[in-house]
Amino acid sequence: MNGRLVRTLLPIGADVFRSLVIAVGIVVFSFFLIRMIPGDIVDVMGIEGTLTYGQQDAMRESLGLDRGWWTQFTAWLGMVLGGDFGDSLRYGTPILNLLRVAMAPTLILGASALAIGLTLGIGLPVLACVFPKSIFVALVQFITLWSIVVPTFSIGILSVIVFAVWLDWIPAIGNIIVPAIILGMDTAGTLAKILHEDMVDTERAAFVRTARAKGLSRWRIVLRHILPNALTVVVALFGILLAGALTGAITTEVVFGLPGLGTLTLQAIQGRDYPVVQAVVIWLGLTVVVANLISDLVQRALDPRIGR
Amino acid sequence: MTSTALLHIRDLTVSIRTSGGTTPVVRGVSLDLFAGRTLAIVGESGSGKTMTAMSVLGLGPPGTPLSLGGEALFDGRDLLTMPDREMRALRGNRIGAVFQDPAGSMNPLMPVGEQIREAARSAGADRGVARAKVAALLDEVGLAQVPGIAGRYPHELSGGQQQRCMIALALAGDPDLLVADEPTTALDSDVADQIIGLLADLRARRRMALLFISHDLGVVSRLAQDIVVMRDGQVVESGSTGQILQNPQQDYTKALIDCTPGTGGPPRARLMTLDMIRSGAVPGPRRPATPGHTVVSVRDLTVKYPGRGLLRPGHLALQSVSLELRAGSSLGLVGASGSGKSTLGRALVGLVATQSGEIRINGRKLAASGRRTVSDRRGMQYVFQDAAGALNPRRTIGQSLLEPQRIHGLPVGALGPMLAEVGLPVDIAHRFPAELSGGQLQRVTIARALALEPDCLICDEITSALDVSSQAQVLNVLSDLQERRKLAILFISHDRALVKHFCDWVLVMKDGHLAGNGTTPISPNIPPKSAKVQESA
Secondary structure, eight states: OHHHHHHHHHHHHHHHHHHHHHHHHHHHHHHHHHHHSSOOHHHHHHHTTOSOHHHHHHHHHHHTTTSOHHHHHHHHHHHHHTTOOOBOTTTOSBHHHHHHHHHHHHHHHHHHHHHHHHHHHHHHHHHHHHSTTSHHHHHHHHHHHHHHHSOHHHHHHHHIIIIIIISOOSOSSSOOHHHHHHHHHHHHHHHHHHHHHHHHHHHTSHHHHHHHHTTOOHHHIIIIIIHHHHHHHHHHHHHHHHHHHHHHHHHHHHHHTOOSHHHHHHHHHHTTOHHHHHHHHHHHHHHHHHHHHHHHHHHHHHOTTSOO | OGGGOSEEEEEEEEEEEETTEEEEEEEEEEEEEOTTOEEEEEOOTTSSHHHHHHHHTTOSOTTOOEEEEEEEEETTEETTTOOHHHHHHHBTTTEEEEOSOTTTTSOTTSOHHHHHHHHHHHTTOOHHHHHHHHHHHHHHTTOTTSTTGGGOOGGGSOHHHHHHHHHHHHTTTOOSEEEEESTTTTSOHHHHHHHHHHHHHHHHHHTOEEEEEESOHHHHHHHOSEEEEEETTEEEEEEEHHHHHHSOOSHHHHHHHHTSTTTSSOTTOOOOOHHHHHHTOOOOOOOOOOOOSEEEEEEEEEEEEOOSSTTOOOEEEEEEEEEEEETTOEEEEEOOTTSSHHHHHHHHHTSSOOSEEEEEETTEEOOTTSOOOHHHHHHEEEEOSOHHHHSOTTSOHHHHHHHHHHHTTOOOOOHHHHHHHTTOOGGGGGSOGGGSOHHHHHHHHHHHHHTTOOSEEEEESTTTTSOHHHHHHHHHHHHHHHHHHTOEEEEEOSOHHHHHHHOSEEEEEETTEESSOSSSOOOSSSOOGGGBOOOOO
16 A cells, blocks of 8 residues: 555655746746846846936946846845845835735736636537538637747737727727637647647547447537547646636737737836846746646546656 | 447558658458457458457557548447547446466556456445455456455466466456457467357357457457458458358458468468469478487476576576487477577577577587687578568668688578579569568578578577468478478477478477476487377378
8 A cells, every 4th residue: 555655646746846947937037037148137228218327237236237248146035035036126115915916917927818718628629520621620720720820920910900909899909808719729729739649549549439339429428538548648638728818818918919928927027127127037937837837637537647 | 230239340441640641550450359259350450450450449559540431330320439438438348358468468567466456346336346356357357266366466377377367357348349459369279269169159158249359360260250361451252151151252361361371281381472363373391200310409408597687596598408409301490589599599599698508510519618610600590580670771682692612611502592582583683672572581591591501490489470371381381491401490489380381300399398308408310209290191
């Protein structure tokens, strides 16, 4: 019994350990990445002509930017490990407060996009599998092609022009329905392609023939036998899909003028507001790491053949 | 007479519709199966035997459009014109089916009990009845003693247990007809025997009809009252089992009986092939058993495969295996899949590294890392199961055959004698692998392995993808070569009858051990008694 428990927990522990290593990597990476871009916040403000050279040096000193990267890194790391991301260089307010405000629109957008994506991305392949000679197969192909061919930002700008400027159906700034649909279509396309191909493959499996030999209805064969087996692959991709939805949300937000993480990040990068960029990168990175970890664990729970 | 047949098939034709027209796969098959009796359809792969049974049940390959013609009646009802809904009601309820691959035939994500319960529910049992039925069925197929069997997943069961569960599942609707498509082909011979016995029991106890599809006449003769022999989508011969086996009328049936190892001729004999029957030739004499000096010796060989990923333990594929290969003799290695028999072959040629123990060829010790010198490689050659995959599809047979000599910098030999040695015409050298049959391809890979004149040949399941008649040709070629060249052959196979027929000694592998004498080396002069095949003088 004990041995069995160890055999079950050991691979899970390995998954968690691997996730932690990646998380540490993200924390380190986020610090140095933004510093690769030439010019700091003081340069940016200097170009804007608001500060004299003397003021610039004084500001660098007060922000600690005159110290070496390594000194800055250790000081910052100490703060982050204590749960404090520091203050924004530009606004002087605590970053956690900024994140809290900006996160709401992004989460709403990301979640609704994911909901639309999962509904379409699973629903269409299922219908295409139950009715193999119907319009649903064409719909799966359409949405797949759409997500490959149409970049979210370009269709975003286009729909702002069409729906907001020409037709005046939606406000040009702050609308969330249209960007959610655009992002959802993007997620659905990736998902539908993988799931559809997988279901077509699973259809040929011997156990599906057994299910047919039992005399089960087509719906039952698809929902109980084909879909669960095809879904094990999709669950493995959940982390990647979530990452796609989040990064998509960031670019789409900017296009639709939503005051979310994306807008915050863009401003922070342009203004070299280092601690804000670092905090956002860490937050996004950890979300994806956690999503991947969860999808690994769910997959382990779903598929009795893994890790036992 | 015909009106009482449970399954009545007349002039059945099945064609696969493709964009380029239709390809007939079943051409005018007629058969009658009466209630409570067993009818076997026998034929080689591609003979249309499976398609005959599956097409009338609507279980043809998905996504492949079929055209059906002729007549197929089940209990007087027309199967070919029946709407889908009625056919579904028939399947699982009055007709059950068991398939070849028991591991793949059950949903890997569902406990087996749940799958049987689903079948019972589908056949009309309500919840409580279905639950009771699962236990009763598992008991009926002899799995009642296995603790917690209903809650286990398919991958947690052995092949035999999986097939028993499949049979329980097929019986969930108390069918009048059970269709069993090669149900023992994927199993070890001992387990296959038990499954055959179980099927015979169940058929008698339940008074159901059994339609048994197989390529193996030996198996069929134990179960069936009537046999239909099929080839190229047509019935070659049909009749009672005794009549077909004792007094076959057609050449093809005779060949099928004679070329099956274990049913015809003493061990080590050359096998009758279809061509021999046609030309009136007789197989050559038995291969003499004259074991020579030791070519390869293996002592306490251990192979461990590393675990995948972090913190995952490795897997011991071979543990303290010792054996001797001697010139001019064949050592058979049998065992279930995963028992380590292929790993042993691979370790010998250096495809996997070994952890401990030693391998010697002609007294020279080989490196444990799997590194082999040019001369090491020349001494030992490997013939793989999948001949089509082992030949480069973009090269002609001739190019493939001469490659070993080019690589080793030897004078390039003539293709004619090389091909003649394996019984192939020289004009085959200009053709590509895709243009040859499986049996021809396997003989080409043997010729290629022999191009370097090795002392030892490792044959890893070389006939398992072949029909019995092609298998007989390949084995005859191998017998001739062994006699002529004094080859030491390690013959790896899961087919005990075949190994017993072909080999001088037989070793059984189980879980990486040699069964019986896992740790003690075999003395070269006294092979283990149990492993010695009886020689009829």
